[in-house]
Amino acid sequence: MKPVVKEIFLLRFIACLGIVLMHGVTLALDMYDIVENPLLAVLTSIQLALMFGTPLFIFISEFVIAYSYPNQLPQKFYVKRFKYIFIPFLFIGVLDAALHSIGTNSGEFEKKVILNLFEGNFHGYFIIIIFQFYFLHPLFVKYIAPKYPAYQVIITAFIINFGYLAFFNFLDPYEYFYYLPYVELEWSVLNKMPFPAWIAYFVTAYYCGRNYEIFLSLLHRFRYQLFVVFLFTLSGLLAIQVLGLITEIHSKRIDVVLYTLSVAFLLFFIASKIQRMPSFIIFISRYSFGIYLLHPLFNIMVKNFLVNYEEKLSIFFVVFLSFFVSTICAIYVTSILNKWKFGAYLVGQVHLHEKQSANIVTHSVIGHDTTVE
Template sequence: MKKMIINEAFWLRSIACLAVAVTHAVNTTLGNYEMTSKLHEYVLILIRFMAFFGTPAFVFISELILSHAYPKKVPKDFLKKRGKFLLFPFLFIAVLYAAIISNNMGDFFQNTFKHLFLGGFYGYFILIIFQFYLLHILFQKYLNKWDPKKVLVISLFINILYLAYFNLSAPLTIPQGEYIWLRGYWLPFVGWIFYFVLGFYCGRNFVWFKEKLHQYKRLVYAMPIFSLFLIIFLVRSDLITVVSSKRVDMLIYTVSIIFAIILLSSQYERIPPFILWISKYSFNIYLLHKIFLYYLPAMSFLHPLVYFIFAYVYSISASIATAKILSYFPVSHYFIGKTIYVPEEEDKYRFEPKLT
């Protein structure tokens, strides 16, 4: 029996991908300009904080699709296929980016080690996704048996404690303590566990889940605004100084944005071509856009906000163009990632879910 496609997953993936590119375009702009206007700087920083939901949203998206597509058991070749099309590109881009940012061979080997094993570059997220693939395989039958409410509450509690500890405490005087507190704590699955559990149960009960969102739609639309103001308050008061998606207050904000996107997109019968297009190239954009931003020089003749928009559009467009050109060489899938499956016009509504 065929299952209904989760149209909303394409919206989520596309918007989350675009949000990730926003954060890096902002970083490039702030790095290339001496901000003479505090207003312009604050606008860019606010945009970056608003876009931080992109990275954790991908944990939810991955598990949402996985639990919906395989409610009982994943195929035997599941990890093998994802190893080829996720881990191979991760390894290649990790080494390539290390070569790009290194000044000598010593730097290259050090950066390569950090990229591959310590979450030292933006591709670290692939390692997190693989941790959750393994958790899904190991705990799927238990998650199906356990009380969802209890599991969700416990996972949220664990996630809050973990992030709060690293957000609010000083680095311990241990080897690599500074690095662990800077970004090393990003890599273990514990820092993302709530998104995984939420994605699992939403995917298993997606129709019921959407009905609940519509039932409480006023709250769903209000929560992103409330949670964003909470983040602004915590930032301005210096109560949490971390500048990343691994802030404890991002748990509320990310979930509220995910729910709002699903609620809004559920009102569209058809998936817009632009959303499908971005979704198709989302993995390529994720892997490549930061490389193009790295080589983008400052342009003093452009206003910083205009430069940000240019950097954003340029990095996405260049990534898609590169993926499109290299797609004529099948081996490119192992280096820059495989395009994501999108449904054809005739099967936009019903199909047997395919994961790539």
């Protein structure tokens, strides 16, 4: 396996902490009854601006696979990911159900477990999406990538992705599918779980990872346009929300696709200009999976603790406290469990070697040193 390119550390760092901060804003909005006013507009705008987190993780996952294994996946690829990604998904799904079922009626726990594991009714649904692409990757490499030009495949992927999301973004299920018994649940599952909702990230990341040096050279060639596109897509995202064209705030919005990719490309460019990735960024990157899995569970505890003090606390203090506490606690628990023989099966692995080797191997790309791990 090739070393991991250093740029990935910054992308993981931003994606992970962006998701934690977004959930902190969501927690604060759940606690406080904010009427339509400038404060609500500010908080929802922050939420929207952070919606790149989950799709960025999908981009990172396929980029690393395409870069590291350009021709064939290694033996035990699926075994390792089952042990250290899928089993933690099952564990956290059950734990999330337990925390949400405290004080509820009998049978709610079992119902929540089924919804979590089979309907993706908690933040871990991202793992089911990732596994779809794990299985799609070798088929894509064998039957699609070598037979069709990259631009045709990318355009097709975007058409599929936009068409799929547009169906869910702009149709009212209660108007057109009122006859379905559980229309809201089915609509939510079909909107986020099947891979067509995320296919553009997968295909774009594959070609970027497979052609890493060319990708990096293009980013440097169009470096000024990267900032313009980022500002344009962010402005478009906020404008669509203000105009009421799409009112739901989630990462399955059609306008989030181009925005997320603009964020990914801009971060890649910025990271490529950093000679040595700061140790703090590498540290958070190492713990990103554990932070992702565990922070919502600590958010529940934070919310239960603060609910009695909400009148005395600023909403921004609640956001900060949620962000800080959930991040620190998630890192601590992940670290402790990884010292136990079976702990990695519960919260995923912490790759301790990344810190030591992140800035060792270097090679020249488009006239500047690109460090890889």
